[in-house]
Amino acid sequence: MTVWYVLSAFALILIATGLLYWVLVNGMYREDVNDLGDILQNATLLLRASNGGSAASPGFEPTRTARYRSDIYVRVLDEDGRTLVETPGLASQLPAPTQAQLAAIRSRHGVSRQILSRRGEPFLTLIAPIAAPRAAAGRQYMQIAMDRAHDEFLLARYRERLWRILGVSLVLCSVVGYLIARGGMRPIEGISRTAERIRATTLHERISTGGLPDELRGLAETFNSMLDRLEQSFRHISQFSDDVAHELRTPINNLRGEIEVALGKARSAEEYREVLGSCFEECTRISRLIRTLLFLARSDTAADALQREPIDLGEELAKVGAFYEPAAGEGGVRLRVACTAGLRAELDRTLLQQAVGNLVSNALAHTPAGGSVEIAASARGQDVVIAVADTGCGIAQEHLARVFERFYRIEQSRTGSQQNAGLGLAVVKSIVGRHGGRVEIESAVGEGTRVSLILPPPAAVGRA
Ligand SMILES: Nc1ncnc2c1ncn2[C@@H]1O[C@H](COP(=O)(O)OP(=O)(O)OP(=O)(O)O)[C@@H](O)[C@H]1O
Ligand SMILES: [Mg+2]
Structure with missing residues (x-):
């Protein structure tokens, strides 16, 4: 019972924790993608302003998110995938996208994906086409990259704590499961102890239903009423055997008495005949009584089928x-x-x-x-x-x-x-x-x- 309880409770906790972790990872990823989108918008506006365009962009609202520290890199590329300008240090981290990759970007909102840097750190990148300055020919692309090492660090710390919490909850589940199982079994042990104690001489004993939970009270009451019936039948049977012994004692004593008196001294043949006749009558009565008792006993157990x-x-x-x-x-x-x-x-x-x-x-x-x-x-x-x-x-x-x-x-x-x-x-x-x-x-x-x-x-x- 304890093992089942612990396994099922732990499995539920594990599923719930796993789900929460998945929701968190997904949420963080989506937040990062949104952030990148905001940054791209800002950078585009700045770029346009520096090229003599207007900085006003109707309909742009930065996403409201909790800010945390992560490094952001920007790179502007021309249609052929040549880097026009980039945040210093980006080239050593991430190679520029190829011309083919750029050509594949159809959406105005760009394409985001997570890649590993040259040093093996996770980066989230967003590449989108931007409006090129009038002087330039062809299209231009902007790539924003976000170092997700901080996210990964947070998630790793979170995972580590989760494992610790899971370990503690496994121990707690075991202890609680054991206590619940023991608490649930105690009344049953009480019932079985009472059942073990009951003998023919202690048929009056009953299970006390006082502190029993509802689920077990019905069982205990059924058990007690079975004991009531058993006790009654048992009393009946012992009363009956008492009566049988009593009933047989009288005629047998009579027989003994008569024979004893007859043997007391020498008697005539006539006197012996008389005693034997009386003994025969007594024996007939005893055998009739025994036959009747046998009949009743067989009826009680329904040993003979009705014809x-x-x-x-x-x-x-x-x-x-x-x-x-x-x-x-x-x-x-x-x-x-x-x-x-x-x-x-x-x-x-x-x-x-x-x-x-x-x-x-x-x-x-x-x-x-x-x-x-x-x-x-x-x-x-x-x-x-x-x-x-x-x-x-x-x-x-x-x-x-x-x-x-x-x-x-x-x-x-x-x-x-x-x-x-x-x-x-x-x-x-x-x-x-x-x-x-x-x-x-x-x-x-x-x-x-x-x-x-x-x-x-x-x-x-x-x-x-
Ligand atoms: N018709 C009756 N009128 C009056 N009393 C009766 C009548 N039938 C039975 N009884 C009484 O009921 C008692 C029980 O009857 P039951 O037939 O069981 O036993 P019994 O006649 O005494 O003995 P058995 O039938 O075993 O020889 C009898 O002792 C008798 O006093
Ligand atoms: Mg009778």
């Missing part, structure tokens, strides 16, 4: 109803299935049966004899709504929001927590979630509960 197929909901719900009919009859509860005729949906058949089954089993468990349970399906816009309603004990408002949490059981549950894991509704929610839908629950204590599964068509899920 969607077109389903006639009336037919499918009737099957679930038939499955639970004996249990309902035993409990003295009326079980009814009501479905809009011909209602179809593309769902995973096994998961649908499991979700509706969990709801019906809850409803039957919480509805006293004489009550009723209804499984209904209807269309709501593009969605399909499957609802299980009962006339049971209902759920108090404070529990309503939490019944879908894993392992959440209402303490006063009449079925007793020993038999129920508190995972049924969590599984329902997970199944509906995998179908891209949502669950709604309404309940009034003493009146009953209605749980509705709202399932959108697969196309709508794909778009979302």
Whole structure:
């Protein structure tokens, strides 16, 4: 970053300085040419006056320029290139122009150019035709020469200073570039230090956005909100594993206890059979719990793809109803299935049966004899709504929001927590979630509960 900054800043300074130098050199050259023009005009006037002509020349205005010291030489030539008169010393500096060069001068304003003297010094010369005195035959030319050594000296000094200034600015650019880069990188270093420090145990740490520049504050905030989500998920997961350990401890302790008691002394075959039967029941419960946990874990990571197929909901719900009919009859509860005729949906058949089954089993468990349970399906816009309603004990408002949490059981549950894991509704929610839908629950204590599964068509899920 520093190197790029230094290179680009220095390149810009170099270009700007070069341009300014070029403007200066050009300006000085043009000034000199103008000066020569003025001098030529003056000399011509003087010459004309000395030849008896008039010194007045309308329309001649000397150019206003800053004056500086430089030697000026004048030479008057005839048409054949012979020198008529010249400033002493000019001949040793500059040879007279040839006849051919003179003949090439067409413009009344003459021709200016820079040449090197015999001693190698730069001279700016201007040659122009002048009005010859009446006595003389043919044309005459005047050559004005200006020694530009002084200009060159000034430019050389200027160049030398420029190089020095450029050297200093290179150093300054490097220092400033380094400081800017370091200043810009410091907050990023802070962010990366925080990121490095974060472990599972320090997920609460956040990047402080206080002194950050605007460009980085957005990044830090995004990073912090990612940490929020991670922390929440992590808390969720550790709570869940805590619960799992807790849930498995009770049945395994029961198993151990029963076996320990049975082994305490010699028992009859009948007694052993009884203990083994009870152990078998406990094992079945544990394996069911583990299966459910595995199902939820796989749902979380969406490890298994949905097996969607077109389903006639009336037919499918009737099957679930038939499955639970004996249990309902035993409990003295009326079980009814009501479905809009011909209602179809593309769902995973096994998961649908499991979700509706969990709801019906809850409803039957919480509805006293004489009550009723209804499984209904209807269309709501593009969605399909499957609802299980009962006339049971209902759920108090404070529990309503939490019944879908894993392992959440209402303490006063009449079925007793020993038999129920508190995972049924969590599984329902997970199944509906995998179908891209949502669950709604309404309940009034003493009146009953209605749980509705709202399932959108697969196309709508794909778009979302
Ligand atoms: N229809 C209902 N009427 C009254 N209470 C209900 C009803 N359905 C669920 N609940 C309450 O919500 C709690 C959570 O239900 P969920 O199905 O998740 O667990 P569970 O039935 O206790 O155990 P599992 O279904 O895992 O055997 C239950 O403990 C129960 O008290
Ligand atoms: Mg249940």
